[in-house]
Amino acid sequence: MQFKNTLEFARELDKQDELARYRAQFIFPKHKGKEVVYFTGNSLGLQPRSAARYVEEIMTDWANLAVEGHFNAEKPWWEYHERFSEKLAKVVGAKPAEVSVMNTLTVNLHLLMVSFYRPSGKRYKIICEEKAFPSDQYMISSQVRFHGYDPDDAIVELKRRDGEHNFRTEDILAKIAEVGDECALVLIGGVNYYTGQVLDMENITKAGHQIGAIVGWDLAHAAGNIELKLSDWKVDFAAWCSYKYMNSGPGNVSGYFVNEKYHGKKDIPRFEGWWGHNKERRFLMEPEFQPESGANAWQISNAPVLALAPYLASLEMFDEVGMPALIEKRNKIVAYLEFILHEIDKEVDSSFEIITPAQQEERGTQLSVFLHGEGRELFTYLMENGVITDWREPNVIRLAPAPFYCSYEDMYKFGQVLKQGIQNKKSISKL
Template identity: 80%
Template sequence: MEFSNTREFARSMDKEDPLATYKDEFIFPEVNNKKVIYFTGNSLGLQPKSAKKYVDEVMDDWANLAVEGHFYAEKPWWDYHERFSEKLAKVVGAKPPEITVMNTLTVNLHLLMVSFYRPDAKRYKIICEEKAFPSDQYMIASQVKFHGFNPEDAVVEVKKRAGENHFRTEDILKKIEEIGDECALVLFGGVNYYSGQVLDMETITRAGHEIGAKVGWDLAHAVGNIELKLHEWNVDFAAWCSYKYMNSGPGNASGCFINEKYHELKEIPRFEGWWGHSKERRFLMEPEFQPEPDAHAWQISNAPILALAPYLASLDMFEKVGMPALIEKRNKIVAYLEFVLHQIDEEVESDFEIITPSNQNERGTQLSVFLHGEGKELFNYLMKNGVIIDWREPNVIRLAPAPFYCSYEDMYEFGQILKRGILKI
């Protein structure tokens, strides 16, 4: 498709967009009495208008039923988390029994490593990417120290090549082969938070298994953003947050994938609690743990219903629209944003560098832009003029046009504001 950097063209794209009406299903902040252009769904998604209704349902049940809400609410609380499995399975490419929702992301990664990071004197190393999201770095280092190893030895980081912005799959595979039977776990972010690069999860997972390691994924920036086939790829485990592209609200609950091949292993090590105990026998208060037959066996405490309610509201929209439709719009709107950026770059003779891969198969919704020679003054200008974006040191803005609530006209208007900002500064 040939793009044009005009308002008329952008509006024509919006008229043809089958998802255009979903923008009205979200609540936008306002700057200067005007709805913002919101590019930070990769950090915190906008609030769906339906979220309040779902939360109010829980509040009303609490008021009217009190403790009986566990069993007699319209959506009983004792199995509320089970409503997520089938819907999320479609989003991440899993079987419903492989999905559960609990806790928050880093907490769940720690809990999953109880099961899947089982180091010994020979096989103890973890392979991850250089400069992973800080929480992952802290989590991995603390895990190896907990098991008595030195992170400087046990944590192996795959680095980008000098002068390059992306990880090369061949370099990751080479490092996996090099570490070989010393590797206990391969654990990467499926989408790099800084550059927006999508890693080849299928190939990396296969390589990890070939050397006898377990393979897990932090999918914080992947779920609700890119196509995933966790079961088909034979991933051992994965976890993700829900407040980015899944629009569930700040700090909300995390989803987990645990491959079905581990469900029947009753002796698998894990931290256990009563919500992972057999549902039919949970309230008999028996002393021996009898695990649920699926991923819910990794549950520990009863679910935070008020937190899960807005997640379910958003997930019902994902269920209605489907990931294929979201990905189709994502590809078009990101390509249009890329085109607008290049057009503005030429018009003002600036020096942008998009460090996200140009290959559509290697990126999702996010474009990371290096603002050579511009700096944070331009970022501040954009924010004050109604463009909500994300800054990452030393000089990068991250733009994530989420397909649910961003329009093509937003992309055009952003370009005009960006141009004015550069010329003014």
């Protein structure tokens, strides 16, 4: 398709968009009485209008049923988390028994590492990416220290080549082979939070298994954004937050995946609690732990249903639309945003550098743009003019047009505000 940088063209794309009707199902912040252009679904997704109703259902059941809501509510609380399994399985490419929800992302990764980081003898090292999201860096370092190792020795960071913004798959595979039988665990972010690069999870997982390592993935920026096939790729474990592309609300409950080959094992190292105990015998209060079947064996405490409710509201929409349709729109709207950026770059004689890979298979919803010669003043101008985006040092804005609620007209409007911001700065500098 031949794109055009005009309002008329953008509106025509919106008319053709089969997902356009879902925009009205989300609540947009307002700027000077108008909906903002929202590019930070990679940080916090917008609130689904149905979320309040899902929460209110629980509040009403609590008021009317009190403790009996655990069993007699329309959506009984004691099995509320089970409602997620089939729908989440479709989002992450898993079997329903392999996925569930609990806690928050870093907590889940810590708990999963109890089972899947088991250093022994010469096999004790963890391979991760350099400049991972800080929470992952802290988590991995603390796990290594907990087991009595020196992080400088036990953590192997994957490096980008000098002068390059993204990882090369061949370099990752070579490093995994090099570490070899010293590697206990490969744990990487499936989508890099800074550049938006999508890693080749299938081949990286295969390479980790070839050297005898466990392979896990932090899917914070992947779940609800890109196609995942965790079961087919034979991933050992994974976890993701729900408040970015999955619109569950700030700091909300995390999803997690445990490959079925680890199910039903009573002797697997695991921190255990009564919600992971055999559901049919849970209230017998038996002293010996009998694990639930599937990923639910990793549950510890009863589900925080008030927190889960907005996640379920959003997940219902994911199930209705399906990841293929979301990915189809994602590809088109990101391509249009990329086109707009290049057009504005030419019009204002600026110097933008999109550091997200250009290849479709290596990117999702996010474009990270290096603003050479511009600086934070341009970011501030965007924010003050109704474009909500994200700044990352030293000079990058991250743009994430979530396909559920962003429009093509938003892309055009952003381009116009961006152009005005650069032109204004140049006009002031000439005074």
